Amino acid sequence: MSALRSDAARSRARILDAARTLDRATLRLNDVAREAGVGVGTVYRHFPTVHALVEALSADTLDTMLATSRRAAADPDPGDGLALYLRSALTLQLEDGGLQAVLLSPDDEAESVRTAKREIFESFTSVLESARAAGIVRPDLTVDHLAHLVCGIEHAVRLGTPDDFPLLLQVMLDGLRPPASR
């Protein structure tokens, strides 16, 4: 991305700050503009679609997820690696209400997002393969299954309270084990 003029950069920052104060599920660019004290046109210039804004809002979280996925893939203990990955993915998705949409979207606005997502999924694949090789997860589980499960558990936690997080996470983790291990 080319360097922004300083006023453009300031607008962009104000827009992102404002958007963070609003409900991600019902984001409307008009509201963002009003909240940011900026014209609607300015919001559209920086973010042509709602999804582009959602991606931008999740940029930091995505970076964190990427870093964590690398650490998970590097963990010598496959079980620890998988647990680390799943726990942190769920935590991040719960913290960042737009992350699920970014991860699931087949169309990315920003190239950086596409790259990060690809590497995250690659790391995740390697984590899962290690775990499967170690016999600590069901052999029929795919990366997509796991990703969808995380989204499902996120959904379940959102239906209740944040306090439900540890329990529901644990249910998922326990459920992943191969039948033989019981």
Add this chain to the structure above:
Amino acid sequence: MSALRSDAARSRARILDAARTLDRATLRLNDVAREAGVGVGTVYRHFPTVHALVEALSADTLDTMLATSRRAAADPDPGDGLALYLRSALTLQLEDGGLQAVLLSPDDEAESVRTAKREIFESFTSVLESARAAGIVRPDLTVDHLAHLVCGIEHAVRLGTPDDFPLLLQVMLDGLRPPASR
């Protein structure tokens, strides 16, 4: 519900049929009217809100769920009862895209829906209590946890394909067992 005049019943049926052909998540009463070949006013007379229509669309499924919940509560084997309940709940929610919304809504349009939901939850509670007493589920699980988990797994299945259903259901079922049982 009092008996409908035959013409009213015909309209109601056409509206429900038309609504079934449309995406439950983005139902618009205008579209329903056009699709049903009926005046907008007629749709609004029968279903004052989108939610009222969604409820009506799920009436049969809700009845099925009620019947199953009774059978589950009556099952002498707590494990079978719980599995029956969870499997069928998930199946029905997957078949009926509006059921989750009906079950989760705190405000019911139709009295019959309120009644059915209450009895379903009561049966469910009794099923869970039996299972807990038999030591075959985590003791810290509440009915709400389970209901939310079913919704979460529904969400996960929808993100993938219907083929994922057995696996993801099994992951949930396995995850519900108490830690001690491993």
Add this chain to the structure above:
Amino acid sequence: MSALRSDAARSRARILDAARTLDRATLRLNDVAREAGVGVGTVYRHFPTVHALVEALSADTLDTMLATSRRAAADPDPGDGLALYLRSALTLQLEDGGLQAVLLSPDDEAESVRTAKREIFESFTSVLESARAAGIVRPDLTVDHLAHLVCGIEHAVRLGTPDDFPLLLQVMLDGLRPPASR
């Protein structure tokens, strides 16, 4: 009007009773039907238009007005006759919120209304002519002027409280005198 079947007569009465409980200015035949516990179609059968209903509601008042106008025309004292007529017209119009519309409408639904209105206006004309001949009203005043003035004063009283009635009536009466009489 031909004799009504007893049930039709009952419906008619219920409709008129119900209509009397509603605001004459915003009469809606649907509301009347609901209030009367009768189908909309029944209301339409009896009263094809809102105006037809308004006329029917004012039938008694119109009769009273007719009787008074005859007495006014028969009064040997032109001043008393005129005052009687104007005071009672205003009183009746204030009591019966639909009377002004009936009196002003160029199109009458019921023949009886047309007849009554014509005779009222004739009596009124004769009252005014006597008064003019006696030199107690401005010579340039027509019957229409007077009728409109009564409607205007009715409007003025309605903008305030019923207590304003005597004063505003008196203002009108005083204003009618010929300039010479001061």
Add this chain to the structure above:
Amino acid sequence: MSALRSDAARSRARILDAARTLDRATLRLNDVAREAGVGVGTVYRHFPTVHALVEALSADTLDTMLATSRRAAADPDPGDGLALYLRSALTLQLEDGGLQAVLLSPDDEAESVRTAKREIFESFTSVLESARAAGIVRPDLTVDHLAHLVCGIEHAVRLGTPDDFPLLLQVMLDGLRPPASR
């Protein structure tokens, strides 16, 4: 009111012009939009309610009324002042079919309208008090009585033809004199 952008000012003017061609009593913002060749949303942006538009349509007339009321209050002759005020109020109300609604509404949209109305009524009060002190009006007349009478005479004139104006005005003016003055 802050300065409008030139395009906004143009729209506003077109809307007001269009509205002037329509019947003030049955104004519908949709019709105004069509007539003005402007989107409905634009009309709603400028005038959130029909009343707001009616107020705006009467802005100039209200200014004129305010100016006249000041002159009336400043007139050394109480009779001339009162006559000036009443004649001009009636003239303006007859010319501007929405003025009566604006004057009578307890809820003003625009602050400027509220202010103008208050000052008009204050001037009017002072005019009436002078007249009363001079013994040239009935002592029991209040400002509200007079305002309502003007509305009533307006109504009466509208029921006939504009030619009735001088006569009906004169009737009102004569009627205001104290009984003693005859």
Add this chain to the structure above:
DNA sequence: TATGAATGAGGTTTCATTCAT
């Protein structure tokens, strides 16, 4: 580049009237 007014399709809702029952 930033602005925010304008757009106008399309949602919801209401209602006078009709007409099948």
Add this chain to the structure above:
DNA sequence: GATGAATGAAACCTCATTCAT
């Protein structure tokens, strides 16, 4: 004759997006 569901035009209003300023 009575009923009230159906009609569908049309009102109100919102909103994502465009584009003149």
